[in-house]
Amino acid sequence: MRPYATTAERAGALATNKVLRNTYLLLSLTLLFSAGTATLAMVTGASPMGAMIATFGAIALIWFVLPRVENSAAGLGVVFAFAGLMGYGLGPTLQFYLALPGGPQLVATALGGTGAIFLGLSAYATVTRRDFSFMGGFLFVGLIVVLLASIANIFLAIPAMSLAISAAVVLLMSGLILFDTSRIVNGGETNYIRATVALYLDIYNLFVHLLHLLAVLRGED
């Protein structure tokens, strides 16, 4: 084994560390911004319809606008607009769970649980530097299956199916945290704006479905 790294290896490692650092910084700021807009939605009593439009708008932003600006400073504005709309869209859902008996404890537990799962999995992928990109096919096919099951359950409205979907999403998002973090660590993702959006969506979906899962399993949903 060589006792020193080549200049190219050092440059690569520095670039990876910079992407990781910028991603975590932007992720923290966008999550805080989302918390602010979610609070705004709750204080102003945003309607479920308004929340749905905000969520659809956020997804449209990352599909149609972000790919055009992800390599420029304008990309930062789009990411914050996306995070703000996602937070606003979450407002009525949070209000629903907060109104349940023991609701604040439930929401705080889901929030803490999401934070612990994200930090644990992200630290695992960063410290081991393992490449989890082999999970890509499994995770994305799993997401499509979950989306199709969700469409079916909109019309079937089977509570057990809704619970199974949330359990599957929690596992898929946990896998995606490993996948997305390892792609940053191993140089597969070099754009911190794209990396932030990917991790943001992992955390957002993990939180929403963990909240649903905890509410149902403790018998209050």
Add this chain to the structure above:
Amino acid sequence: MEDMPLWLKVTTALFLGFMAWRLWPVARHWSKEGPKGSADDWRAAIVPLALVVLFIALIVAWLRG
């Protein structure tokens, strides 16, 4: 979900269907061209995911008191 108006159910279903359609090429790319994991790779992924399941089970037990 039961009390959602039909048009809203259809709109949401169309939106989710569009998401699945957008994800399809991504899933196909990673399935066909993504790296294949060894048994050791899968074990390294399954262990932390099993710990997540255990962690959630503990939270549920704590919430139930």
